[in-house]
Amino acid sequence: MKIGVLGTGVVGETLGTKLATLGHDVMLGARSKTNEKAAVWAAAHNSTAGDFADAAAHGEVIFNCTKGDGSLAALKQAGAANLGSKVLVDVANPLVFSDGQLSLSIVNTDSLAETIQRTFPSSKVVKALNTMNALVMVDPARVPGDHAVLICGNDAGAKATVSKLLESFGWRDIIDLGDLTAARGMEMILPVWLKLMRTLGNAEFNFAIARKR
């Protein structure tokens, strides 16, 4: 499948690498067409690089792996025409750093994922993978035992497409929380995740949902 990954940080590169390893045709996108990190990554992974618009045009499925407070700008640069009615997997978190503290810039009655969906109404936005470290996203077996990946979105077909990709990463417990309003909770879990990382001293953990089956 052709996949456009918007973002050259650890998440974009890690997801891009996994998808390329699985045989997908991946283009990594940045603000600039000549982003050096993206070019180095593409050369090392037999893939391509471009700006956000190039990567969005390339992908049948698009991953938003951009900094939360830059995501709307990144997606506007990608362009509504290139995003089309494609599946848009939103991995970003609306985290902002001020006064030495991280907080959420969109919260409670809204979420970044819903803001993206309102801005690009034809896109099929699916929130996924934002509740864990990048290495765990693509290799759940790094964390022993059963643990879960949460997804939500308004389009059942889009969620089925994303679930298949997640299964190919090794995910077995994929919990569909329903429509995109569930992204509020998925993003609001981040303050707990960040405290856990400090308490546990590393980022390789995940949430498991204990329940009667």
Ligand SMILES: NC(=O)c1ccc[n+]([C@@H]2O[C@H](COP(=O)([O-])OP(=O)(O)OC[C@H]3O[C@@H](n4cnc5c(N)ncnc54)[C@H](OP(=O)(O)O)[C@@H]3O)[C@@H](O)[C@H]2O)c1
């Ligand atoms: N790090 C993790 O393990 C992790 C886990 C879960 C979720 N997330 C979320 O995933 C996203 C990516 O995280 P990351 O750590 O890989 O990298 P990041 O540093 O948060 O984001 C890097 C990407 O954001 C773009 N960007 C930065 N500021 C921008 C702006 N003002 N306008 C447009 N684009 C801008 C950069 O563009 P250029 O390429 O042009 O520099 C780059 O592609 C974030 O939203 C983060 O909260 C991260």
